[in-house]
Amino acid sequence: MIALLARIGAWTLGGLAGLGRFAAFAGAAVTHLVRPPFYGRELAVALLQIGWLSLPVVGLTALFTGGALALQIYAGGNRFGAEAVVPQIVAIGMVRELGPVLVGLMVAARVTSSIAAELATMRVTEQIDALVTLSTDPMKYLVLPRLLAATLAVPLLVGVGDLIGILGGWIVGTGRLGFVSAAYLRNTLDFLEPLDWASSFAKGAVFGFLAALMGCWFGMTSGRGAMGVGRATKGAVVAAAVAILAANLILTEAFFSA
Amino acid sequence: MSAPAIETRALRKTFGDLRVLDGIDLAVAPGESLVVIGGSGTGKSVLLKCILGLLQPDGGTVRIEGRSRAALAPRDFLDRVGMLFQGGALFDSLPVWQNVAFRHLRDGMARVEARERAIETLGRVGLPPRTADLYPAELSGGMQKRAALARAIAAEPAFLFCDEPTAGLDPILAGVINRLIRDSVDRLGATAITITHDLTTVRTVADRVALLDGGRIRWMGPAAAIDHSGDAHVEQFVAGSDRGPISTLR
Structure with missing residues (x-):
């Protein structure tokens, strides 16, 4: 019994210590935002990798989801004569929830994994030590550009995802469900409010930050060898996905609680 | 007399229960090339990383040109360092x-x-x-x-560090790398520490040699003395024998 309690205590203390190290890492990363030097070229590369090159996967995900959402709302609304609200519900569903969450999760899958694997490999092959011996702070050179790029790029990706999701709903609505194009678009535009867009972009920024932070944390603290890289990558994606979904609940509550 | 370019005193480092460095005392004169030898897993790379600040020692001091490295701003030292990693780390x-x-x-x-x-x-x-x-x-x-x-x-750089520079290379390429390191040290006038278990590197690169085993420096002397040191650790290492004071179980 004592041994079990000791093990639980050690596990708890280890968990808290890890949480403390993670918080210190996140805090240090944020403080580097206001402390030079800054590596503009690294930021540009990160923006390209995280933002521009994520557009295809984000676009396709949003397009298919918007279309499927339109079909579901039509079928569900049909049960109580509310199938006419498809444009409004697709719009609000995409902009408030599905756009940010799906983009966040796709970024976690594509970007978090990539960051974690890249940094973990750099850790394993001593490239991060090499940076230090070249008197270059890895937090500034590797972590900050990725965090900043994700925080800036993911809201834009979310905006694009929202629009393409609505487009997916419009394609299905007008092509399959018999909606009139002009009426569909007018209903969509009339229904959305500035707060909907604001919440979407804010969620994008938070999700982008979390996705990059998890990738950087797990990559920079990776264990040795191929197994270390694999664990870092898996851990980063899982942590990012869970953090994004948890943050989504908190932000939805903050923006839309009555 | 000028202070050593690099000096460690009572340097200690443990990982869990494993005591890797157990009181390392080293002094490298300005412009000198020291080669640290020892078997695999005896803490040679850990020693180098503690000197560079890549690892935090548990005890002891590292002094650079007479000043505590801990008191130096990282760039004051690292801006003058060149480091060749075992795997290149490009x-x-x-x-x-x-x-x-x-x-x-x-x-x-x-x-x-x-x-x-x-x-x-x-x-x-x-x-x-x-x-x-x-x-x-x-x-x-x-x-x-x-x-x-x-x-x-x-x-x-004023300080050149090389970690297993010939690991994984054929003898001819290893010779090329050794010669390049020696030439660089001579041309730059740099103070150098090279970690290796390759005796060819010792003979080409070293002014002085230190043998690390069991977390301690067991022998230190001029490179020319390595073949007739009279020290059991060195003799076992040079002979590549499994019999002697150096344990093969690490």
Whole structure:
């Protein structure tokens, strides 16, 4: 019994210590935002990798989801004569929830994994030590550009995802469900409010930050060898996905609680 | 008498229950090339990383030119350091010339000038200009080592550290790398510490040799004395024997 309690205590203390190290890492990363030097070229590369090159996967995900959402709302609304609200519900569903969450999760899958694997490999092959011996702070050179790029790029990706999701709903609505194009678009535009867009972009920024932070944390603290890289990558994606979904609940509550 | 360029006193480092460094006392004179030898897993790389600040020692001190390294701003020391890692540790997202010119580019040198200097440094380690635009993954192991050495010496460091510089290379390429390190030390007048278990490296690169075993320096002497040291640890190491004071179980 004592041994079990000791093990639980050690596990708890280890968990808290890890949480403390993670918080210190996140805090240090944020403080580097206001402390030079800054590596503009690294930021540009990160923006390209995280933002521009994520557009295809984000676009396709949003397009298919918007279309499927339109079909579901039509079928569900049909049960109580509310199938006419498809444009409004697709719009609000995409902009408030599905756009940010799906983009966040796709970024976690594509970007978090990539960051974690890249940094973990750099850790394993001593490239991060090499940076230090070249008197270059890895937090500034590797972590900050990725965090900043994700925080800036993911809201834009979310905006694009929202629009393409609505487009997916419009394609299905007008092509399959018999909606009139002009009426569909007018209903969509009339229904959305500035707060909907604001919440979407804010969620994008938070999700982008979390996705990059998890990738950087797990990559920079990776264990040795191929197994270390694999664990870092898996851990980063899982942590990012869970953090994004948890943050989504908190932000939805903050923006839309009555 | 001037202070040693690099000095460690009672340096200790443990990992869990494993005591890797157990009171290391070393002094390297300015311009001297010290080679630290010892079996695999005896803490040679840990010693180097503690001196560089990549690992935090559990006890003891590291002094650079008489000043505590802990009291120095990281850049005050590291800006004068060149380090050749065992695996090269070239940045695989950058072409070779940007690896070599990394410090120059970071410090704002024009890219055209930085590239020219990188190609010149690559030439010094026997790599042709065409390698400048290749990525590290496109180079052979020996070429990667030479490119990594070019990066280490590009900024003409006052301190040169080499971790197993000939690991994984054939004897001829190993000889080339050893000669390049010795030439770099002579040309730059740098203080050098090289970690190796390769006796050819010892004979080419070292002014002085220290043997590390069981977390302690067991023997230290001039490179010329390694074949008749009279020390059981050194004799076992040189002979490559499994019998002697150096344990084969690590």
